[in-house]
Amino acid sequence: MSNKTSAFANKIEGSKTLAVTAKVSELRRAGKPIIGLGAGEPDFPTPEPICTAAKKAIDAGYTKYTANVGILELREKIAAYLNNLGGNFLPNEIVVSSGAKQAVLNALLSTCNPGDEVLLPAPYWTSYPEQIKMASAEPVILPTSELTEYKITAEQLEKAINNKTRMLIFNSPSNPTGAVYSKSEIDEIVKVVEKTGIFILSDEIYLELIYDNFVSASLVAYPEIADQLLLVNGFSKAYSMTGWRVGYLAAKTPIISAAGKIQSHYTSNACTISQYASLAAFDLDSKVLENMKVEFARRRDYVYERFSKIHGITVPKPVGAFYIFPNISHYFGKSHGEYVIHSAMDMSTFLLESAHSAVVPGEAFGAPQNIRVSYATSMENLQSALDQIEVALQMLH
Ligand SMILES: Cc1ncc(COP(=O)(O)O)c(C=O)c1O
Known part of the structure; x- marks a missing residue:
């Protein structure tokens, strides 16, 4: 066959x-x-105000296509959320997608060339290696163990980078280990990323789920790598919205323009009703x-x-x-x-x-x-x- x-x-x-x-x-x-x-x-x-917003969207007739990259109100709220974490994003630096899964693929398709290597710390989320291959690039695994709580070190990263390395995929908190990098560990990793000029795809879909007041950071808070960062997040995990299929990529031009162009030919906008529902996620009682x-x-x-x-x-x-x-x-x-x-x-x-x-x-x-x-x-x-x-x-x- x-x-x-x-x-x-x-x-x-x-x-x-x-x-x-x-x-x-x-x-x-x-x-x-x-x-x-x-x-x-x-x-x-899914919290009730989000469901109510979706019903209202249907009644208001928001059942047609939106802009390919998502409705402006949502991109404004996403930008405000990221900027509150220390970022500096405009609404036109965000592409809303059908889940964070699509945002990761958009990020890879927008940056990788055939033969490029993408560094992937293991254990990794199951879709990353397959999506890297879908983007014609090669996954290069960075092994970790319990000894480092399944986290890579900055030295390990630096040693693994060669002239074929295009990107590091970084996922903190991690699926599947639940590991979270501390702010100081992230500081060290950022130094290597800045020095070597590689891209870093930071998948922060679990960022709202960090326990014990552990001090971590979003990668958006590092202006020195703003042009190298592809930030992925979404509504599935933090707001219990897995079925609504809304995620996003935030990045600087020209990457974000490439992501929009690519998405415009394979799904166009994320579900309109879900986008309106997602607006309510930002207004939830904390x-x-x-x-x-x-x-x-x-x-x-x-x-x-x-x-x-x-x-x-x-x-x-x-x-x-x-x-x-x-x-x-x-x-x-x-x-x-x-x-x-x-x-x-x-x-x-x-x-x-x-x-x-x-x-x-x-x-x-x-x-x-x-x-x-x-x-x-x-x-x-x-x-x-x-x-x-x-x-x-x-x-x-
Ligand atoms: C690390 C990670 N990234 C992305 C996703 C995809 O999330 P979404 O439901 O928004 O596509 C998941 C879902 O399991 C995940 O665990």
Whole structure:
């Protein structure tokens, strides 16, 4: 069959999480009470004022195309939000897209040439390497470990840069590890970016989800790299708006013009109704976001404490996002009945069938010794899942 599909399609891998998702549906259909810890989306409903704004938009007839780059009111609010973080953006330096996922692809398509190298710290969000390849560039992995809490160092970055390096993809807080770079760590990374002149794509989609008053920073607050920065953010995670599909890229000309031009030929504007709804996200009572954050932090504390007490599991405490990323390699080579654990993929199948808990294998994130557990689900679900996971792991010998 491969001769019937394009070389482009053949070089892209489908989502590795799909095997798990398909298995979850199959087991649920068979009546098994599977607890989903795989989802990359908040379990909270979208806040009511956002839904109301969407209904009003429909009634007001905002159901037609908008400007390709998004409605001006939204770009004004996005610029104000970024400038409040220390940036210096005008509304025409923003392209609103159908989710942050599209904004990342727009960023890559606007800057990369065939053969360019894009530095990608691992563990990484599953779409980055595939999107880099879609932009005809090559992902170059920067490995990290628990010893640095899954963060790269400025020295490591500097050593990895050569004359083919076009860009660094930077994602703090991180999906899948929940790691957050401190302000001083970011200062050091920015120095290397400035010195070497590479682009930095900063995906800050989890920026509002940082716990314990940990001091981090947005990359927009570094004017010295303003011309090298491609800032991606969106509404999915912070405002529980995954289904509305609104994200954005902020960058200086000529990059932002290129992104607009590219988007104008493959999706045009993001959903009009969702754009009007997103305006309301900026006017939400801060308590709404704070309540979600407090609940995520409570769950994070709970899952961290439970996992760190399980024999053989090692895990740094996540500081942001809503994932925890335990290292389960202690169990490699162990078995229970028909189940033999050789990989994180084997472990997720085992946990699905023996603990009725769906997690995502680390292979999806370039980290084959780990599993990703999302705590964007109720405390009751987390308690049951952890009880069942603990029992299942004890069965492995
Ligand atoms: C790091 C990261 N970037 C981007 C996205 C895409 O978000 P959106 O739903 O806005 O496309 C996700 C979603 O999982 C993510 O985890």
